[in-house]
Amino acid sequence: RSKYFNQGSFFALFVLTCSGQITFDFDDANTVGFWNSGSYSWIHQSGATSSVATGPSYDHTTGSGFYFYVEASLPNYPSIGPYILENDLSTNVGVVSFYYHMYGGTMGSLQFDWTSDGINWNNIWSKSGDQGDSWQQASFTIGQYVDNVRFYATTGSNYESDIAIDDFSYYNVAPTYSPTHIPTIPQPTMIPSIFSTIRTNDFDSNDFGFFTTSTTYPWTLLSGATTSVNGPSYDHTTGSGYYAYVEASSPNHPYVGPFTLDLSISYNRISSVSFYYHMYGNSMGELTLQSSSDGTIWYDSWNKTGNQGDSWQAVDLSFSSSTIRYLRFSATTGSSYESDIAIDDFSYTMNTPTSVPTPLPSSLPTAKPSFQPSSLPTLKPSPVPTQTPQPTLNPTPLPTYVPTPTPTPLPTLKPTPSPTHIPTSLPTYRPTLKPTPSPTPIPTLSFSPSPAPTSVPTPIPTPQPTVWIDVLENVYWVALGCATFLVCVITGWVYLHHVQKERIGSHAFIGISSAVDFVLDVAW
Numbered sequence: 393r394s395k396y397f398n399q400g401s402f403f404a405l406f407v408l409t410c411s412g413q414i415t416f417d418f419d420d421a422n423t424v425g426f427w428n429s430g431s432y433s434w435i436h437q438s439g440a441t442s443s444v445a446t447g448p449s450y451d452h453t454t455g456s457g458f459y460f461y462v463e464a465s466l467p468n469y470p471s472i473g474p475y476i477l478e479n480d481l482s483t484n485v486g487v488v489s490f491y492y493h494m495y496g497g498t499m500g501s502l503q504f505d506w507t508s509d510g511i512n513w514n515n516i517w518s519k520s521g522d523q524g525d526s527w528q529q530a531s532f533t534i535g536q537y538v539d540n541v542r543f544y545a546t547t548g549s550n551y552e553s554d555i556a557i558d559d560f561s562y563y564n565v566a567p568t569y570s571p572t573h574i575p576t577i578p579q580p581t582m583i584p585s586i587f588s589t590i591r592t593n594d595f596d597s598n599d600f601g602f603f604t605t606s607t608t609y610p611w612t613l614l615s616g617a618t619t620s621v622n623g624p625s626y627d628h629t630t631g632s633g634y635y636a637y638v639e640a641s642s643p644n645h646p647y648v649g650p651f652t653l654d655l656s657i658s659y660n661r662i663s664s665v666s667f668y669y670h671m672y673g674n675s676m677g678e679l680t681l682q683s684s685s686d687g688t689i690w691y692d693s694w695n696k697t698g699n700q701g702d703s704w705q706a707v708d709l710s711f712s713s714s715t716i717r718y719l720r721f722s723a724t725t726g727s728s729y730e731s732d733i734a735i736d737d738f739s740y741t742m743n744t745p746t747s748v749p750t751p752l753p754s755s756l757p758t759a760k761p762s763f764q765p766s767s768l769p770t771l772k773p774s775p776v777p778t779q780t781p782q783p784t785l786n787p788t789p790l791p792t793y794v795p796t797p798t799p800t801p802l803p804t805l806k807p808t809p810s811p812t813h814i815p816t817s818l819p820t821y822r823p824t825l826k827p828t829p830s831p832t833p834i835p836t837l838s839f840s841p842s843p844a845p846t847s848v849p850t851p852i853p854t855p856q857p858t859v860w861i862d863v864l865e866n867v868y869w870v871a872l873g874c875a876t877f878l879v880c881v882i883t884g885w886v887y888l889h890h891v892q893k894e895r896i897g898s899h900a901f902i903g904i905s906s907a908v909d910f911v912l913d914v915a916w
Contacts, residue, residue: 415561416479419457426460426560429542430476432468434460437556446496447554452527461493461556464500464547471500473546477557485538486563487693489531494523496552506534506541513542516710526703527558531694532710533683534562589660592739596633602655603636603738609644609651611636611723614734622673623732628704637670637734640677640725647677649724653735656687660742662716666708667738671700673730680722681707685715704736 416425418436428434438458441447443465451457462468462475485506492502503518517532547553593601598613605611615634617625620641627635638644638651662683669679681694694709719740725731 413561413563415559417451417453417457417559418459419451419453426477426479428476429478430474432462432473432475434475434477434543434545435463437461441554441556443551443554446499446552448493448495448525448527448556452491452493452558457558459493459556459558460543461554462545462547464496464553464555465551469498469547469551469553470549471546473500473544475545475547475555476542477545478540478542479560480540481538481562482540483538483564484536485534485541486691487531487533488541488560488562489529489694490560491527491529491558492519492523493527493554493556493558494519494521495525496522496548496554498548498550498552499523500546500548500553500555502555502557503544504530504541505544506538508537508539510539516712517708519708523706526701526705528706529694529696530708532708532712533691533693534712536712590739590741592737594629594633594737595627595636596629598634600636600653604654605636606650606652606654609638609649611651611653611721612639618732618734620673620729620732622702622730624670624672624702624704624734628668628670628736635670635734635736637732638723638725640673640731640733641729645675645725645729645731646727647724649677650722651724651733653721655719655740657717657742660717662711662719663741663743664708664710665719665738665740666706668704668706668736669696669700670702670704670732670734670736671696671698672702673699673726673732675726675728675730676700677724677726677731677733679733679735681709682720682722683711683716684718684720687718690718690720 418425426434436458437460438451438456440449441461441463443463446464447461448459451459460477462473464472488504490504494502499520499522501518501520503515505513505515507513516534517530519530543557545555547555591602593603595601595613598615600611600613613634614637615627615632617623618637618639620639622640623637624635627633629635636653638649640648665681671679676697676699678695678697680692680696682690683693684690693711694707721735723733725733
């Protein structure tokens with residue numbers, strides 16, 4: 393990638409081992425590797441820095457090789473940065489490891505970031521303040537595809553804040569996913585963690601605490617110096633407390649082990665750990681911290697071999713995986729008794745979920761079909777219909793009476809009162825009425841329209857006359873007519889019988905009287 397070829401910006405030697413580990417020790421200035429991508433540049437250096445009371449005196453790899461560092465002398469303080477040293481990995485990265493040197497009374501800060509898309513950066517490790525005049529190791533697990541990584545440094549308040557790095561390495565692991573999309577099977581529901589808990593074990597109560605040691609090759613608790621000339625002379629916590637260690641005296645050499653120290657937790661997840669180790673001796677063995685999600689398959693998260701000097705060294709690890717529940721120290725002695733290995737002040741941070749994962753049901757329920765509408769329409773209030781005056785009915789011979797069924801009131805509609813029947817004349821004939829079938833009931837939808845229409849007062853409707861009321865009314869008027877007619881006939885008969893008898897003669901009277909009697913018979 394030629395755009396990064398700036399003179400003095402690329403210095404690294406990377407070594408690909410059979411185990412998949414790739415290392416940059418920065419000792420070959422002609423090999424492309426890291427480059428400066430910020431406004432301030434890291435310096436490729438061999439030997440001591442130009443300032444006193446800060447910076448390393450030699451590199452970590454051989455003592456005579458090269459390393460990268462940030463020079464904090466004027467004008468590079470106070471708090472100048474960021475100094476960015478970047479590398480394009482473009483691969484799946486497992487464990488990452490490097491050495492850093494942060495010695496100085498006004499030390500600044502150093503952090504390590506990675507990105508999978510070249511845009512969004514993730515911080516996985518950081519350190520600030522004076523860490524002592526020695527090379528310290530940082531190690532952590534990313535466990536996924538990584539595009540670029542970078543070191544991001546800022547100086548302190550004055551020149552005593554030189555920052556250096558050396559021996560960067562990572563494990564190139566196979567991808568754990570397929571580019572082809574595979575349908576996801578529902579997993580148990582886990583509510584995200586809402587708080588973290590830190591637990592610490594300094595061994596000062598003379599027990600292993602949350603650790604369990606192997607019975608085949610056990611670790612030992614000790615206060616003070618070991619029995620050999622190597623090993624720590626005191627614990628790290630107070631100088632008079634306890635620590636855990638592996639005794640390499642006979643018969644525990646050569647290359648005896650593994651001495652294991654195990655830690656397991658329930659359903660919480662371990663997100664980071666920190667501890668101190670002591671590995672001093674000319675024939676030093678190996679110490680490894682392993683991690684696991686199920687207690688069966690183990691991964692090396694941190695490893696150290698060889699003589700690391702007669703001092704306690706600090707380690708800080710962060711796990712990008714959210715499933716770590718098991719940790720294990722595994723130690724193996726070296727070729728002779730000068731390989732005592734010790735640890736102290738171990739602590740880990742665990743993310744505590746708010747509930748236990750909910751198990752999946754054995755079979756997923758089948759949803760029943762729903763007959764409810766996806767959404768109910770919003771009803772608008774219907775306008776009250778204007779009543780149209782009923783026209784006066786003109787009498788027609790032999791009208792056919794068709795009874796009007798009672799209307800069913802609809803929501804929000806003002807029912808129209810039935811007009812009052814006003815008789816205008818008496819028909820001489822009424823046909824036989826057929827019973828009217830009851831109207832089919834209209835189902836009523838139950839819902840609450842929103843917003844509710846303005847309520848319109850509903851007047852009390854006039855009772856609807858029935859067929860039998862009409863019949864009785866017609867009989868009444870017929871009877872009244874017949875009675876009136878009879879009164880007239882009787883009055884005429886009396887008049888003719890008593891008044892006109894002498895005037896018209898007896899024969900004529902008898903004829904008229906017979907006719908009137910006939911009419912009366914017909915009327916009755």
